[in-house]
Amino acid sequence: MRIHLYIPCFVDQLFPKAGMAMVEILEKLGHTVEFEESIACCGQPAFNSGYWEEARKVAARTIEGLESAETVVIGSGSCGAMIHKFYPELFKETPLSEKANALAAKTFEFSDFLVRKLGVTDLGAKFPHKVTFHDGCHGLRELGIKNQPRQLLSHVQGLSLVEMKEAESCCGFGGTFSAKFPLISSAMGDVKCTSALETEAEYIVSSDSSCLMQIQGLLSRQKKPLKTIHLAEVLVSR
Amino acid sequence: MEATVMNDSKDLILRRIREALKTPAPVPGGHDYSHAETTPSRPKPELDNFRQWLPKVENDFNSQWSLVTKSFNALKTDFGLLDSPTQLIDFVQELQRSENWKRIAFHRGALVTPVVDSLQTEKIEIKSGYDCQDLEKCEVGITECDAIIAQTGSILITSRSAGGRGLSALPPHHLILARPSQMVSDLPAAYELLYQRYGKDYPSMISFITGPSRTGDIERIVVLGAHGPKKLTVALLKD
Amino acid sequence: MSATYAQDFKENSGRMSQDLTHRAVIKKALNAYELKRDENRSKYLDWQEARQAAAEIKWEAINHLDRYLLEMTEKLEARGTKVFWAANAEEARNYVIQLSQEKKVKSIIKSKTMTSEEIHLNSALEKLGYDVIESDLGEYIVQLNDEPPYHLVFPAMHLTRTQIQAIFKNKLGSNTSDQPEELTMVARDIMRQKYLTADMGISGANFGVAETGMISITENEGNARLTTSFPKIHVALMGIEKVLPKLGDLALFLPLLATAGGGQQITCYNTMIGGPRQKEEVDGPEEFHLVLIDNRRTELLSDTEQRDALHCIRCAACLNVCPIFKSSGGHSYGTTYQGPIGSVITPHLRGLQDWKHLSSASSLCASCTDVCPVKIDIHHHLLHNRRNAVSQSPVWWEKILFIGFSAVTAFPSLFQASLKVARFFQPLHGFIKGSILDPARAWTQTRDLPEIPAKSFRQQWKQRS
Ligand code: SF4
Numbered sequence: 019m020r021i022h023l024y025i026p027c028f029v030d031q032l033f034p035k036a037g038m039a040m041v042e043i044l045e046k047l048g049h050t051v052e053f054e055e056s057i058a059c060c061g062q063p064a065f066n067s068g069y070w071e072e073a074r075k076v077a078a079r080t081i082e083g084l085e086s087a088e089t090v091v092i093g094s095g096s097c098g099a100m101i102h103k104f105y106p107e108l109f110k111e112t113p114l115s116e117k118a119n120a121l122a123a124k125t126f127e128f129s130d131f132l133v134r135k136l137g138v139t140d141l142g143a144k145f146p147h148k149v150t151f152h153d154g155c156h157g158l159r160e161l162g163i164k165n166q167p168r169q170l171l172s173h174v175q176g177l178s179l180v181e182m183k184e185a186e187s188c189c190g191f192g193g194t195f196s197a198k199f200p201l202i203s204s205a206m207g208d209v210k211c212t213s214a215l216e217t218e219a220e221y222i223v224s225s226d227s228s229c230l231m232q233i234q235g236l237l238s239r240q241k242k243p244l245k246t247i248h249l250a251e252v253l254v255s256r
Numbered sequence: 257m258e259a260t261v262m263n264d265s266k267d268l269i270l271r272r273i274r275e276a277l278k279t280p281a282p283v284p285g286g287h288d289y290s291h292a293e294t295t296p297s298r299p300k301p302e303l304d305n306f307r308q309w310l311p312k313v314e315n316d317f318n319s320q321w322s323l324v325t326k327s328f329n330a331l332k333t334d335f336g337l338l339d340s341p342t343q344l345i346d347f348v349q350e351l352q353r354s355e356n357w358k359r360i361a362f363h364r365g366a367l368v369t370p371v372v373d374s375l376q377t378e379k380i381e382i383k384s385g386y387d388c389q390d391l392e393k394c395e396v397g398i399t400e401c402d403a404i405i406a407q408t409g410s411i412l413i414t415s416r417s418a419g420g421r422g423l424s425a426l427p428p429h430h431l432i433l434a435r436p437s438q439m440v441s442d443l444p445a446a447y448e449l450l451y452q453r454y455g456k457d458y459p460s461m462i463s464f465i466t467g468p469s470r471t472g473d474i475e476r477i478v479v480l481g482a483h484g485p486k487k488l489t490v491a492l493l494k495d
Numbered sequence: 496m497s498a499t500y501a502q503d504f505k506e507n508s509g510r511m512s513q514d515l516t517h518r519a520v521i522k523k524a525l526n527a528y529e530l531k532r533d534e535n536r537s538k539y540l541d542w543q544e545a546r547q548a549a550a551e552i553k554w555e556a557i558n559h560l561d562r563y564l565l566e567m568t569e570k571l572e573a574r575g576t577k578v579f580w581a582a583n584a585e586e587a588r589n590y591v592i593q594l595s596q597e598k599k600v601k602s603i604i605k606s607k608t609m610t611s612e613e614i615h616l617n618s619a620l621e622k623l624g625y626d627v628i629e630s631d632l633g634e635y636i637v638q639l640n641d642e643p644p645y646h647l648v649f650p651a652m653h654l655t656r657t658q659i660q661a662i663f664k665n666k667l668g669s670n671t672s673d674q675p676e677e678l679t680m681v682a683r684d685i686m687r688q689k690y691l692t693a694d695m696g697i698s699g700a701n702f703g704v705a706e707t708g709m710i711s712i713t714e715n716e717g718n719a720r721l722t723t724s725f726p727k728i729h730v731a732l733m734g735i736e737k738v739l740p741k742l743g744d745l746a747l748f749l750p751l752l753a754t755a756g757g758g759q760q761i762t763c764y765n766t767m768i769g770g771p772r773q774k775e776e777v778d779g780p781e782e783f784h785l786v787l788i789d790n791r792r793t794e795l796l797s798d799t800e801q802r803d804a805l806h807c808i809r810c811a812a813c814l815n816v817c818p819i820f821k822s823s824g825g826h827s828y829g830t831t832y833q834g835p836i837g838s839v840i841t842p843h844l845r846g847l848q849d850w851k852h853l854s855s856a857s858s859l860c861a862s863c864t865d866v867c868p869v870k871i872d873i874h875h876h877l878l879h880n881r882r883n884a885v886s887q888s889p890v891w892w893e894k895i896l897f898i899g900f901s902a903v904t905a906f907p908s909l910f911q912a913s914l915k916v917a918r919f920f921q922p923l924h925g926f927i928k929g930s931i932l933d934p935a936r937a938w939t940q941t942r943d944l945p946e947i948p949a950k951s952f953r954q955q956w957k958q959r960s
Contacts (some may be wrong), residue, residue: 068886
């Protein structure tokens, strides 16, 4: 299959390892991976702040850049939700409406794509650690992704998954929210970290790098031993 | 009743509403990510269909009885299933002895009257013109009811079936005398019963009572007997 | 004005977020609720379809609101109810005041009504010398403590038993332990005579019923039953959006409200009232007045995108799961309706520019939308409010920022370059980290920044090919 991998701006700049891991996985499964260099961002920061006009400009470039793609796989639940759910709304009653819907229909979040679209759950990975999983809000509640990453983790050799009580609670990132209301944001992150620490896991795994940045930011500041890692990186570990 | 003289804004509000409703709003459904092409057609959201979604209740008496007793226990509703009128009288007299009732309040009814007649206490009959301060001094209010709901362990009363509004709310103990045949399966059935029994002329008050009065307003810890009855007892006389 | 509300919120919520005692109190209070909610929800044959059905019924009611309100009020009037339509808070207040004056009312007992908070009825009545007492235990506690309800359904959940013990001691001179049972009995004893001697009982209404002309009140304590049984005059306050088409609809809504809001299968009392005492009845109020309140609900109605916010049954499930609410606390909002739904509707009820900050104070985690028993698109409406606020009057520096953002992202190379600069400066960041000189202070006050890797994904991708 010809797969267009959409790498969120975030992952591109700050977490390229996660992006490269996705490339490796998809290629190993025998697919052709493409990457559209002209796209920088999905437009979510502007959209979430209420600047829909500006967001539309950014998003229009994404829609056009991906028009010829067959299938789009996106390495973040958050940007996945943006394209899948909010593009149709953002372009409602505009000339790009149809194209936005078409893009939404062919866009899949990474773990969901592997499990539901390709039917792959065992990637032959080995990661002998105790981990806990953080469900990113957008992946979980906008896209309904809950079991897919867990199915993938269940086949990783040596890995033991301990669920934390607050697995489904928000990490407190929320994009610009984390800067506009830093204290609320950090309090929310604290709840998350405390719950993760209770599991005595070595790693917090998630499909969303932005959540991991928030969680890691708090953990490092508080000098806690727990580390964060993207799901794709776990899945390429040997 | 004389009307209070003050003009209200009925016309203005209705005008605003009609103006607003000129533009229709989409029927709720919610978009989802399932990549599914079709949305399933749903049964209409009406009384007859609620049962498909609400907690399940079996149709036979025995399962309903075990369900209702489970709810009674969970919600601290005391109950007794009595074989004969004499047993019912004994049951109530035993309650009277153990709680040392000095004054009881009641309304007349096929089930209540013989039981009350057998009790040796001061008795306040609740009828038009009763003094609420007398009611306040009673340890128990004895009433009948319209139905018992298996699904929730609720008792359905109305101002007509249970001696008005206050009798079942003010005394610290509310004793309900009923028949097992008054049990209905669930809330939809209870509402069907209301339609049938009162459809032409509803009592001014209808209430579902589920367990004794309770509150959780202090640290969400349940305390029984917040304002209404601290105790709720259902005595069922077999048909 | 807007700066004040926004500033207050930011300060109060920031302070509360760092208050670990508060966090623990709220967490403890919600613990049992969560367990029971999940247990009772799991008993439904299909919780999701039950929600969908409820949403459709509310849609029907709200989108034919004129018809159902007329049907309800005609039926009520036919049985001797006096219906008063209040366009705004002032009209509603004045009606109750005038009625009290006319009927020579002295003391008033109230059962829980958030609508009364919305129209600030208590302070208006007290100013005129009426003796007004809240009978719901939680409401009574916050009334004694001179503060507004902390939460739509659990008004005093932020107070510990020790604090309540102290309030009772200071305000009532009671000498009890801090046991919830004992404290509850203090209130019970005080209230009993009030029900019997008050001249007027004021209640809310959780639902109105068009088909049969009734209101329905949901409660656990029995205070609403007593409030509506003994005083000679019963006044019910109800927002116009509360009406349901059919009496039988309650068979779905009563359990839904109880499960979502209190974790119960059904609450202790669910009482439908269709008029004052009728001819053949032995008791009940001689007069029943229903005050129907618009107070800018019709403005929300005219916003088709957010019209479903009027479906709200005020169960507070969205508050109970909201991490913003749990961190900031109910009082930080400064609104009658707290939590996610409050953040959606307050801008409509009290002005978008003054209250838009509440819509920004969300990570859009969608927990609220997920639990709402009538499927209101709550967190998306926060996005809609943000958009509407911007198109009404954009914040100049944000506008510049996002125009810049849109320009920069048009040229990935430019975007790259800007990050390259950041990469260059990052080693120096340690010197100013977290200080006021730090441009990233909002982040670095509490969190570390990730290290910017030597090569971006783009660069690595290019090198491969
Ligand atoms: S918005 Fe939904 S969840 Fe929140 S109070 Fe209203 S009905 Fe309940």
